[in-house]
Amino acid sequence: MDATTKVTAGGNGILGGWLIAAPFVFGAPAVSRWNDVVVGTVVLLVVGYDRIGTDGRGPASATGARLVAILGLWLLLAPFVLGFGGLPLWNDVAAGTVVTSFGSYDAYASAAGHERSVRGTAE
Template identity: 45%
Template sequence: MVPFLWSAPSVDVWNDVIVGLSIATIAGYNYFREANGRPASRASAATNTVLGLWLIAAPFVFGIDGTLLWNDVIVGSMITLFAGYNWGASDLPGTGSPSSA
């Protein structure tokens, strides 16, 4: 939303839209799995973690500064934190993973 409000360069807008839609789709897939009694996909959580890291790096790669830089860094940090936790916790005992017994 912020890139549209602050007249961001085209590359930043498209990067945020594509990465944001990808994250939302992957997170929705993991939610669907868990809602149906299946364990979260570690690959999906890992992909969202990488996309979060990309959001942190993208403003530096594209030369974005100011408010747009901090928006991407803060949102990317939150996504990396939550997706990284989901990635690590997805195979812990008691997290809905099927037992081997």
């Protein structure tokens, strides 16, 4: 796992923890609170599994990174689909942008690392 992937995975782990805590900090409505807690928990579990499962040596799971990127996209859309506003809306939009970006990079890096390892063993 390269340094950039460690930073992006760690950043998503921190954001997952923040998503669990933020609704209580902002006093968000119930629908926003449950959405953020569930998404934050899944992000934390996927990032933790990728980190522990690879022992930090290989690339993270491409499937897990894609799931995190999709959850980030959901965070961008959730305030408009579920109909909440104010600080919880902006928190989800900001966190969703970063989670999507980091998850997309991790998925790309994982796919590129897997392709290199397959090509290296085939030659």
